[in-house]
Amino acid sequence: MRGIPGPLLRKARHARVLLHARESEAFDRRHGVDTVAAAQIAELTVAEGDAGEGRMYVGSPPAVLRNCIPVLAPDPSGMTFVDMGSGKGRALMLAALAGFPRAVGVEFGEELHEVALRNVGLGSRIECRLGDATRFAYPDGPLMIFFNNPFRAPVLGAVLDGLEASLAERPRRAVLLYQSMKDAPPESGTDENLAMLDDRAFLRPVPVRPAGAWGRLMLRPFALRAHEAGPA
Template sequence: MPQLLRRTYNSLTRLGPRRSVETLLSIAEDSLFDMRMGTDTTARIPQAELEVISPEHQAEAKPYVMTRARALRRAFEYSGAPLDKSFIDIGSGKGKVVMTAALFGFKRIVGIEFAPELVELARRNLTKVRSHLPADTDVQVVCADATRYDYGPDDCVFFLYNPFGADVMTAFCQQLARSLKAHPRKLWIIYTDPAFIDVMLGQLPVVEKPRLIYGGFEIAFLTHDPATN
């Protein structure tokens, strides 16, 4: 109980009453989701404990920390991203964002993760929620490096939860820019904890919308429209 009281006090001091309540509701919802579905999404995993397919990028990779579903749903709504375009989760971890996007109504969802252990955890989690998804939902998690993945002409909605540092972000943006040049299209980017948004703004032809604050999350939104950008 003393630990819970300290956490509550710290949250109230740091976030204020409204955001603290949002955080508590989010924690409760995500815990109940795992209990009901039999999934494993909440526990944090330090990056140093993981084997990865691109060791040269691991020093800049962040630990696995789950994005809260309540904040995600509000971000999806606020972004205005179309549900019939492919949703790409960069650094998909245990698959919470992938599952939430599928339950929200996106028709094609791809999680990209460079730690095979997390890919397997995400795939196991997905098997437990598939019966709750529409039959036409195409959802998968692939083991790949986001800086080398071949983004296709329908890959238009991107989600990132501060997955890596400035150098890897630069390489990712350059790869995405090559895809945009080969396949001009509209783009929606949802970037939680946007530590390196200046890199993204410098490397991609995107404009930033006003940010969303929910609970402990700050979420940036960037868009690209080849007809106007």
């Protein structure tokens, strides 16, 4: 069978990139926040954590969590959402909008943390912590933990060690979502991170397949991997 011609595929890919960008801009306008501009780690003041293993700030396209939360956390009402490397807080805001009563993020870049504090506002259900993800103190109760490809394997390994210890001390359910790009170059370390998640004995892989055809089409460029831990 002949496949879809290359130029058509390229056009479809380009259209998807534009749609994600438009949606991100619309999110900022609708909520009066500032989450779009990317930032390199070298532009940030990093007081603690391994800046050399961190990945630049790029906000997660709203379509990712909008399509994945209903699959992985159909009833988020009793759960806390955690964002590892929370940047300007976009994922935290999306989680709160999706019904999580509490969303906690940790970000090591001071400038990004300041923007996140302004974005989420005072007295909201969102807590932004400044610091290194490897030292994160996990909240009590069931968790959904989000990783938008925030750091390379040495940091991810330490973060998973901390999570495993926290779940052993206070057994509870955790569902993890890892977002990266399918076409990420080998030097990005993405494949190593995905393999590490699959290798950890305390994590069980779970399928993450958005319910609608449109959602699946929009998420096609992303490598999305989900795992759960603790009682089913």
